[in-house]
Amino acid sequence: MDQHSFLFQAMVYLASAVVMVPLAKKLGLGSVLGYLLAGIIIGPALFGFIGEEGQDVMHFAEFGVVMMLFLIGLELEPALLWKLRKPIIGLGGLQVLATTLLITAIAMFIGLPWQQALAVGAGLSLSSTAIVLQSLNEKNLMQTAAGQSSFAVLLFQDIAVIPMLALFPLLANLPALDDDIPTNPTLVYGLPGWGKTLAVFVAVGLIILAGKYIIQPFLHIVAKTRLRELFTATSLLLIVGTAVLMSQVGLSPALGTFLAGVILANSEFRHELESDIEPFKGLLLGLFFISVGASIDFRLIAENPWLIAGLVFGFMSLKAIVLLVLGKIFGLKTDQNILFAHALCQMGEFGFVLFAFALGGGILPKDVVDILIAVIALSMAITPMALAINEKYIQPRIGTLEKIDEAEADEINETNPVIIAGFGHFGNTIGRFLRAHNVGTTILDHDSDRVDLLRKLGIKVYYGDATRYDLLHSAGAAKAKIIIISIDDAEKRLRMIETVKKHFPNLRMLVRASNRFDAYDQMNAGMLHVYRETVDTALRVGVDALKFMGFRAYNARRAARMFLKNDEFNLKKLASIRDQKVYINTAKVLIEELEQTLQEDLRNAGVLDEAGWDEEGLIKEAVGGE
Amino acid sequence: MFYIAPMARVLVQFAHPLLEKSRVQKQMIKQAQLVKGVTINDLYERYPEFDIDVKREQRLLLAHDIIIFQHPFYWYSTPAIIKQWLDLVLEHGWAYGAKGDNLKGKLLMQAISCGGSELAYQPEGRNRFNIRQMLAPMDQTANLCQLEYLPPFVVFGTHKLLDADIEQYALEYGQVLSALNADRIQPEEWKSVQLMNELCPIPGSFQS
Numbered sequence: 001m002d003q004h005s006f007l008f009q010a011m012v013y014l015a016s017a018v019v020m021v022p023l024a025k026k027l028g029l030g031s032v033l034g035y036l037l038a039g040i041i042i043g044p045a046l047f048g049f050i051g052e053e054g055q056d057v058m059h060f061a062e063f064g065v066v067m068m069l070f071l072i073g074l075e076l077e078p079a080l081l082w083k084l085r086k087p088i089i090g091l092g093g094l095q096v097l098a099t100t101l102l103i104t105a106i107a108m109f110i111g112l113p114w115q116q117a118l119a120v121g122a123g124l125s126l127s128s129t130a131i132v133l134q135s136l137n138e139k140n141l142m143q144t145a146a147g148q149s150s151f152a153v154l155l156f157q158d159i160a161v162i163p164m165l166a167l168f169p170l171l172a173n174l175p176a177l178d179d180d181i182p183t184n185p186t187l188v189y190g191l192p193g194w195g196k197t198l199a200v201f202v203a204v205g206l207i208i209l210a211g212k213y214i215i216q217p218f219l220h221i222v223a224k225t226r227l228r229e230l231f232t233a234t235s236l237l238l239i240v241g242t243a244v245l246m247s248q249v250g251l252s253p254a255l256g257t258f259l260a261g262v263i264l265a266n267s268e269f270r271h272e273l274e275s276d277i278e279p280f281k282g283l284l285l286g287l288f289f290i291s292v293g294a295s296i297d298f299r300l301i302a303e304n305p306w307l308i309a310g311l312v313f314g315f316m317s318l319k320a321i322v323l324l325v326l327g328k329i330f331g332l333k334t335d336q337n338i339l340f341a342h343a344l345c346q347m348g349e350f351g352f353v354l355f356a357f358a359l360g361g362g363i364l365p366k367d368v369v370d371i372l373i374a375v376i377a378l379s380m381a382i383t384p385m386a387l388a389i390n391e392k393y394i395q396p397r398i399g400t401l402e403k404i405d406e407a408e409a410d411e412i413n414e415t416n417p418v419i420i421a422g423f424g425h426f427g428n429t430i431g432r433f434l435r436a437h438n439v440g441t442t443i444l445d446h447d448s449d450r451v452d453l454l455r456k457l458g459i460k461v462y463y464g465d466a467t468r469y470d471l472l473h474s475a476g477a478a479k480a481k482i483i484i485i486s487i488d489d490a491e492k493r494l495r496m497i498e499t500v501k502k503h504f505p506n507l508r509m510l511v512r513a514s515n516r517f518d519a520y521d522q523m524n525a526g527m528l529h530v531y532r533e534t535v536d537t538a539l540r541v542g543v544d545a546l547k548f549m550g551f552r553a554y555n556a557r558r559a560a561r562m563f564l565k566n567d568e569f570n571l572k573k574l575a576s577i578r579d580q581k582v583y584i585n586t587a588k589v590l591i592e593e594l595e596q597t598l599q600e601d602l603r604n605a606g607v608l609d610e611a612g613w614d615e616e617g618l619i620k621e622a623v624g625g626e
Numbered sequence: 627m628f629y630i631a632p633m634a635r636v637l638v639q640f641a642h643p644l645l646e647k648s649r650v651q652k653q654m655i656k657q658a659q660l661v662k663g664v665t666i667n668d669l670y671e672r673y674p675e676f677d678i679d680v681k682r683e684q685r686l687l688l689a690h691d692i693i694i695f696q697h698p699f700y701w702y703s704t705p706a707i708i709k710q711w712l713d714l715v716l717e718h719g720w721a722y723g724a725k726g727d728n729l730k731g732k733l734l735m736q737a738i739s740c741g742g743s744e745l746a747y748q749p750e751g752r753n754r755f756n757i758r759q760m761l762a763p764m765d766q767t768a769n770l771c772q773l774e775y776l777p778p779f780v781v782f783g784t785h786k787l788l789d790a791d792i793e794q795y796a797l798e799y800g801q802v803l804s805a806l807n808a809d810r811i812q813p814e815e816w817k818s819v820q821l822m823n824e825l826c827p828i829p830g831s832f833q834s
Contacts, residue, residue: 611680612716612718615718617719621724
């Protein structure tokens with residue numbers, strides 16, 4: 001692709017997303033559907049801006065899924081896995097097993113050989129992790145019982161892909177098509193079925209060992225350089241490298257990175273990796289959804305409209321019924337169960353992977369695979385609409401609407417009255433002071449080394465992004481009395497203020513501010529307790545300077561306190577009359593502000609003249625009287 | 627700037643640097659809070675760094691007729707913040723001096739608690755002077771500012787007091803405050819006693 005056409009493609013993708021996603025959100029359909037529609041519009045079906053290269057883009061965009069699985073892997077601490085063991089193995093295992101068997105039986109009934117039927121069943125039993133997580137997160141439904149159950153099932157499916165890919169070669173019943181793709185020869189090219197199966201297990205074992213003994217020490221070295229962008233680069237390299245390795249042994253890159261994520265989940269770098277990759281993930285996932293939209297083969301659909309419509313509807317209904325039955329068995333309430341079934345009834349991106357693999361491995365014939373791929377893509381496109389319909393028309397009719405807050409049965413029992421968000425230089429001084437006076441504090445921080453250290457000292461620390469509602473909730477924000485917002489990032493502080501205001505209205509906030517402007521923003525957000533981080537220290541320097549200039553210590557100190565008091569008063573005054581519009585010329589504003597404060601200082605000069613201590617008046621009266 | 631109770635005539639200038647551990651003063655200030663028409667100014671809470679806001683304090687004084695200094699008796703005197711308060715607030719030309727008569731005619735009373743017994747505060751006791759002699763500096767401060775100095779309300783021997791005794795003292799202190807607020811204690815009455823305690827208990831019908 002030459003540069004001109006690459007830029008043109010990039011422009012088409014971005015423009016379509018920028019137009020369609022806000023439109024879809026406005027209509028209450030969620031961003032996923034927006035991306036999918038954007039893909040359909042720019043794809044061969046409508047404008048045909050992309051299409052020839054559709055396959056290329058698809059490949060590139062799959063990287064979004066690869067990253068998402070890495071992130072999902074990262075979330076999987078052993079503790080969380082253990083907590084979710086029942087839904088993962090029970091609910092997830094039964095869903096995959098029951099759906100696979102049912103679809104296999106149907107496929108055999110219509111005349112497919114058992115090997116092909118089983119491959120179809122396995123591939124279609126999987127749902128789309130990308131679409132479901134994105135949609136549920138966007139609707140803030142992840143914390144509900146249905147969201148948690150969906151997560152558990154998706155997790156099992158993602159793991160189940162490993163044995164499926166490993167065992168697929170054993171199902172080979174057609175001449176292999178590997179010869180057709182000589183441009184992309186893999187290391188396992190030409191191995192017999194059992195050899196490929198063995199290769200999968202060897203590769204998985206390799207990733208586990210490498211993650212533990214090579215990648216973690218390497219990350220340590222990189223982290224020591226203290227270059228953030230280098231760490232980001234390393235994270236990306238880690239993912240790309242794993243993906244390449246997995247492709248070489250003929251496995252799904254997504255799986256490899258998922259495993260790498262699981263291995264790193266327990267390392268101290270977990271959160272740094274997460275935050276570094278997050279933006280790439282979002283963008284590439286969007287690209288992935290666009291590609292899915294663009295790859296829907298409308299010509300194939302037009303040729304067999306009833307067959308494909310029937311298959312989409314039939315398979316989705318079948319999956320939904322299995323999900324409803326299992327949800328009922330596992331005690332989901334009606335509204336949650338319906339959401340659960342709506343969320344997971346589509347087929348997913350791993351279906352693409354498995355069927356492409358099955359085609360290459362001589363398991364399924366091309367005509368079957370083409371139809372299945374079209375069915376999967378359509379079902380993925382339908383899911384956001386199904387969720388929207390469920391939300392708008394079905395859920396309101398059900399009485400037992402579960403509140404998000406009540407779904408947290410396994411909430412951690414934490415009763416400290418003070419939460420300190422951010423334990424850097426600023427926060428840890430506060431924390432030490434409070435601890436020295438036996439005030440119970442819970443700490444939120446996202447620096448892995450620091451958290452490790454604090455935990456070793458037996459301090460209650462929560463690890464992660466303090467702006468997140470769920471983290472605040474599990475740290476006990478609902479029961480705490482005050483929260484000290486001392487994180488470094490001014491913008492995050494503002495976001496946190498909004499989160500706390502919305503979800504924990506009774507929690508009193510004490511907020512660190514970087515400077516006057518930050519303080520204005522916080523005051524305008526309704527904060528009463530705002531602390532500028534440099535003002536006290538600067539005044540202490542000023543006091544010492546006054547002392548060296550011959551001022552007496554007590555008066556120098558008093559003057560500083562008066563100065564601070566006046567300054568705080570003026571700060572409040574100026575915040576209230578401040579123009580809300582966004583300033584373009586920041587430098588000019590800074591100067592105007594400085595001018596105003598300097599004038600106020602002059603007006604308040606002479607605070608040292610305390611008449612009660614001054615005998616001037618007495619002397620005058622005594623002398624004048626005589 | 628400050629809250630003045632409706633119809634407030636009494637201003638309690640309260641000073642205790644370690645209220646957390648107080649037995650007597652804590653009960654007394656609790657009673658004072660229950661009395662209608664009393665404004666309480668907690669000096670250590672208001673000025674933790676001893677930066678008395680002179681203008682605010684002077685406005686408070688002007689807004690009330692009866693000023694009470696309630697504090698433990700430390701080293702035969704007040705806690706440090708009251709001394710700071712006197713030094714700064716009673717400005718020449720405002721509270722005293724040729725033109726300083728803003729406090730003229732107001733009443734001033736001390737409500738104090740002492741570790742020593744009443745017997746200790748006698749010429750033959752270990753403190754050698756009686757309590758009125760000890761309080762002479764505040765008495766004269768009031769005099770210089772043309773305030774009427776009322777006999778003090780004193781709780782003696784606090785170390786040995788039982789909770790029930792303390793409660794009784796606190797109730798009587800509350801009675802004194804409401805009676806003062808309602809102008810029910812006449813000059814001839816307070817001039818006839820050394821300590822305000824001698825007028826207690828004050829019947830409910832005399833308190834309003």
